[in-house]
Amino acid sequence: MSNLIPDPISNVFKSLAIAVSLLVSLVAAPPAQALEPIPVPIDIEALDITSSIDLHREAGNRLQVSTAPGADGIVRRIEVPSRDGTNTNWAVFSLANTSDEQIDRLIVAPNYKLVGSALFWPDLGSSRIAAITPSQGIAPERQKSLEADVFLVTLDPGSIVTFVAELTTPNLPEIRIWEPDVYEETINAYTLYRGIILGISGLLALFLTILFVVKGTVMFPATAALAWSVLAYLCIDFGFWGMVFKLEGGGSQLARACAEVMLAASLIIFLYAYLNLNRWNIHYSHLALTTLILILGLLGVAVWDPSIAAGIARLALAVIGILGFVTIAVLAFQHYDRAILLIPTWCLLIAWLIGAGMTVTGYIANDIVQPALGGGLVLIVLLIGFTVMQHAFAGGAIAQGLISDIERKALALTGAGDIIWDWDIDRDRIYTGNEVEDLLNLKRGSLEGPARDWLDVLHPQDRDRFRATLDAVIDQRRGKVMQTFRLRSEDGHFRWFRLRARPIIGSDGEVIRCVGTLLDVTEERTAEERLLHDAVHDNLTGLPNRELFVDRLRTSVVRSKAEETAKPTILVLNLDRFKQVNDSIGLSAGDSILLTVARRLGRLIGQQDTLGRLSGDQYGLVLLSEQEPDRIVALADSLRKAVRAPITFGDREIFLTCSVGIAFF
Known part of the structure; x- marks a missing residue:
């Protein structure tokens, strides 16, 4: 007796087995969802596709996806393994060439975007895409760039290509499709702008440093430190340090976090030094020193986790701006000149902080906001530099700075109100400045010339004595001139002047100059004459x-x-x-x-x-x-x-x- 099942029954079991296997495969496999292709018009220079991509986080080191329907309507299924076997984050998108021409486009994913980077635990930037795999055609070619992940793709006429991007980070802040020439022009324009901003910032920092070396007061090194911190921050933000030191991955994040920490620390130092807070209350010094130590401690936190350090630094920068404004307002109400002069600049800083806060939280998402904030930061430092230089050249800083003995004598001469009298004997030329000519209402340069020209304006009774005194100094090569004489003004009246001068001996033993001071003593002589007259005359x-x-x-x-x-x-x-x-x-x-x-x-x-x-x-x-x-x-x-x-x-x-x-x- 045969144990074989009749053919009809065998066919039924085979059909049931096939159905069960299909059902198991459908349950085990993820649902296949067709992507919606993104049209790439030929006349569009840039296309933002950030919101149109599918992100697959923690999806494993291999990703199976269904492609977008092709021109024939067929949906295919592809599997892409990660290159290093560790990446588990993926992005999938599909591009469609709707034209009848072959087009070349750049897929650009910036390494760092200030827009939407967040206030707490901010995204400090990194390489975003390790590789891109197409569903058909030639694989995209990575282009050399230090600021973004750039891939060149070619789309055939009427083609629809699905791309699987292997991500190195869970987030992809931005991805755009660029026309190559337009992208190059945009990068060149931003490079020129960044170069100008960095040049201005560098010159400003160098100038403030030179000013510190010349004047030496604490206000100037604090301002110079702020300028150098801004310059370092801009160099990192603009990618300059990345080009010089080849910073990638964690290195760039650490540098950016340290730059933001130093920006907050230098702002505290400037505010404390410029407002001279130690003269108002010792508690200001304690508060400033404690805050500065805590902020500088973030440098150690940055080594462990740059994101945490940068988030705290951003929050500290906002707090410093608000507390600084309150301090400036209080001191301004007390009529403190430095605080009053700093009010416009600090208001601009508050506006900059508000704009930066709206940017990192995503409320402002314009392409130019990031370079604009960099330029605004330079403008703030420039205004601070002008405010500090006003003190440097208005006399406030000079009085506190280090001066030489010669400068001290010059200041004393200026304070005494005496007029410099300098006789260059070799050239026979007397210099007195314009003060004497103004007192006598004479033309400028009337008294700058040979000594004999003075005889024309001297009182006739004083001419011989003036000539004999100068001749005696030259002949004897010693002594000093102490003489009082009268000079005639434009209206014919005479004014009394007292000359005090000493000869300067050259290396050959001859008198080369006679330098001293000239003082208008008309009022003194008039008072003396009046006293003498009153002593021997009746007052009535x-x-x-x-x-x-x-x-x-x-x-x-x-x-x-x-x-x-x-x-x-x-x-x-x-x-x-x-x-x-x-x-x-x-x-x-x-x-x-x-x-x-x-x-x-x-x-x-x-x-x-x-x-x-x-x-x-x-x-x-x-x-x-x-x-x-x-x-x-x-x-x-x-x-x-x-x-x-x-x-x-x-x-x-x-x-x-x-x-x-x-x-x-």
């Missing part, structure tokens, strides 16, 4: 007082005895009952009457005579112009009549009389 009438009157009388007596010249006669005039006049009309009116009487008497005497006021209502006259007794008596009578003439005072007429005493020689 301006006539000689008793001392000068007696001295001139003595002189005339001695002269008349020695030379047998005119014999002096003394006349004394005493106003009658003048005390009653003072009591009736007041002292001020009495003084006016005394002045009127003095003028009347002065009109009647000669130039060689001396009229003086001996006491309150008594006048004396040393008479030399008249020698005959009858003429002297006649003059005395004329003096009495002059006094008796009525004196009008307001609506009153006052009559005076006087007694005259005469003493002949």
Whole structure:
């Protein structure tokens, strides 16, 4: 008896086995979903496909995917292994050439994007794509680039190609399709812009460093440190350090994290040093030092995990900006000049921080925002540099800086207000600057020339003495010039100047220069002359007082005895009952009457005579112009009549009389 199953029954079992095997394969295999192809128009220069890709994270070191339907509508299934056997992240996308021409395009995935990089645990950049495998055709060719993963692909007319990208990171911030020439032009434009920004930043940092070396105060090294930190940050952000040191992967992330940490630290140092916070409160110093130590400690954290260090540094930068604004506002309300000058720059820094925060969180996603933020950072440092230089050249920093003995003497000379007087003897040229010419209202350069030109503006009585003094200094090769002389101004008046100078001896023993100072002493001389005049003259009438009157009388007596010249006669005039006049009309009116009487008497005497006021209502006259007794008596009578003439005072007429005493020689 045969054990074989009849053919109809055998066919049924075979069909059932095939159905079961198909069902098992369908359950075990992942669902096959056809991709939606992305059209690549021939006239589009750049196409962002970031949102159109399928990401497969932690999908293993081999990926099976279904391709997009081809032109014949067939969906194929491909399997792509990773090259190093460790990558488990994949990106799948499909491109369709809708034109009837073959096109070449660049697939570009930037290594670092500030846009959307996040505030906490930020993405600090890395190589994104290890390789790209197409479903058909030639494999994309990697292009050389330090800033992005760039692959050149060729799409045949009407073709639809599915690409499987092997990723080195779980995230793919951006991927674009570029026309090659347009991408090259864009990169060149950004390179030119970055070069300009780096050049300005480098020159600014170098200039501030030189300023620190020259001036030496703490404000300048703090500003220079901020400028160098900004320069280092821009060099990393623009990829300059990557080209120089070939930074890749973890190296670039560590460098970027350290740059952001140093940017926050240098901002604290600048704020503390510029505002001179240690002069306000010791707690400011403790707070600044503690914060600085904590931020610098992030450098050690960056070695362990750059992302954590960069996130804390970004948060610290925002906190420093806010607290710095509050500190500046408080000090500005206290009328602190440095804080007031820093307000515009700090407001710009706050605006920059807001823009940077919106960028890293993805609220601003423009292509130019990242280079614009770099340029804004340079602008902030530039404004800070201008603010610091204002202190450097306005005098505030010079007073605190290190100066030499020569500079100290120059400052002392400036503070004294003296004018430099320099006589170059070899060229016979005197230099005094423009101060003397301005005082005398002379043309510029009138006093800059040979010494003999000064004789034209010197007072005639001072010319010989001025010439003899300069000749003596040259001949004797020692000593010093201490002389007071008068110079004539444009309107004919003379001003007094005091010259103090010393000769400078050359290597041959001859005087080569005579250098000193010139000081306008007109007011001093005028005050001295006024004191001398007041010492021997009556303050009310301006006539000689008793001392000068007696001295001139003595002189005339001695002269008349020695030379047998005119014999002096003394006349004394005493106003009658003048005390009653003072009591009736007041002292001020009495003084006016005394002045009127003095003028009347002065009109009647000669130039060689001396009229003086001996006491309150008594006048004396040393008479030399008249020698005959009858003429002297006649003059005395004329003096009495002059006094008796009525004196009008307001609506009153006052009559005076006087007694005259005469003493002949």
